[in-house]
Amino acid sequence: MSPEGPDKWEVQLRKGCLELAILASLWAQRLYGLEILRRLEAESELLVSEGTVYPLLSRLKSEGLLESEWVEAEAGHPRKYYRLTPAGRRRAAQMAHFWSQFSEKLDRLVAPLRKVER
Amino acid sequence: MSDGAMQEIESYLRRLRAALRSLSPEEAEDIVKEIGSHLRESAGTPEGAAENVAAVLERLGSPTDLASRFTTYSMARKAERSGSPWLALRTIFRWAALSVRGVGALVISLAGYGLALSFLLAGLAKPFNRDRVGLWKLSDPAGSWSLHLGFGAAPEGKESLGWWIVPLGLGLGLALLWLTARFGLRSVRELRRTLEVPVSDAGEEKDS
Numbered sequence: 001m002s003p004e005g006p007d008k009w010e011v012q013l014r015k016g017c018l019e020l021a022i023l024a025s026l027w028a029q030r031l032y033g034l035e036i037l038r039r040l041e042a043e044s045e046l047l048v049s050e051g052t053v054y055p056l057l058s059r060l061k062s063e064g065l066l067e068s069e070w071v072e073a074e075a076g077h078p079r080k081y082y083r084l085t086p087a088g089r090r091r092a093a094q095m096a097h098f099w100s101q102f103s104e105k106l107d108r109l110v111a112p113l114r115k116v117e118r
Numbered sequence: 119m120s121d122g123a124m125q126e127i128e129s130y131l132r133r134l135r136a137a138l139r140s141l142s143p144e145e146a147e148d149i150v151k152e153i154g155s156h157l158r159e160s161a162g163t164p165e166g167a168a169e170n171v172a173a174v175l176e177r178l179g180s181p182t183d184l185a186s187r188f189t190t191y192s193m194a195r196k197a198e199r200s201g202s203p204w205l206a207l208r209t210i211f212r213w214a215a216l217s218v219r220g221v222g223a224l225v226i227s228l229a230g231y232g233l234a235l236s237f238l239l240a241g242l243a244k245p246f247n248r249d250r251v252g253l254w255k256l257s258d259p260a261g262s263w264s265l266h267l268g269f270g271a272a273p274e275g276k277e278s279l280g281w282w283i284v285p286l287g288l289g290l291g292l293a294l295l296w297l298t299a300r301f302g303l304r305s306v307r308e309l310r311r312t313l314e315v316p317v318s319d320a321g322e323e324k325d326s
Contacts, residue, residue, distance in 0.1 A: 019314075032155075033152060033155075033156055034156055034159055034160065049177035049178075050153075050156060050174060050177050050178050051177055051178045051179040051183070051184055051187065052187075054149075054152065054153065054156075054184075054188075055184070055187035055188045055191070058149065058188055058192075059191050059192075059313075059314075062191075062192055062195065070151075077154070077155045077158045077159060078151070078155060079155055079159075080148075080151070080152045080155065
């Protein structure tokens, strides 16, 4: 990585994976925006910010992949929870399937390079 | 939360609401409420609130930037679905504010519609203004052409199409109108696709 920051390829790769990461984070439970951000931060290398995630959630909702509901929290401010719709579950499963095949093959291809680095 | 942080949040949300006016009031309010809830929860303890809120506001980007991330995609989708050239043109206007490719699409659209209207007008106006509407070969040394719509006096030179300007003007005008509308809708589809990979992320470069 260059000292100025990640190169363009890394940025593009992260952006391309963001939709899958969000759908995957909602696979088992409903979450609200801040929780999604925290999960992505903790469990992925995606480095996303609020300015990206909220418009993306809104787009996924308008495409019928997510649905949302407002829930009053004890903290005093209501939270907007997102969950996968049936179409969203299908899409997430398709993407995960493709991702597994793709990354497995690519892993095999780059395996020799990794040995060199060590 | 400190008063200062609270005021920062309120002011940001007010500007965001104003920037979202192209959406329905319900859609806009839903977004404002969600961003507001996020900001209040991120503020955390009263001591750190000002700093935390400032950090989140920076990652959100300016209210107008954030609003256009919310609205451009849905506008492009609406234009695409309805097939309306007018909605497509309005979407391209917005796109032009976001990227160089948008500016290119806007210039081509405006030129296309402008030329189409000139041809149509020439075809329609000829019968009412026989001597001053038409295509002239000018008598200047460069031998350039000039399309006149009847405003001002007829130019120096030779009118070259005569009554043919009526069918030609109408035909070319309609064809160009159709082509430009098609171009607009294709541009909107392209814009929608580029937005499916999330647009540039203000916080991203700084975080890493």
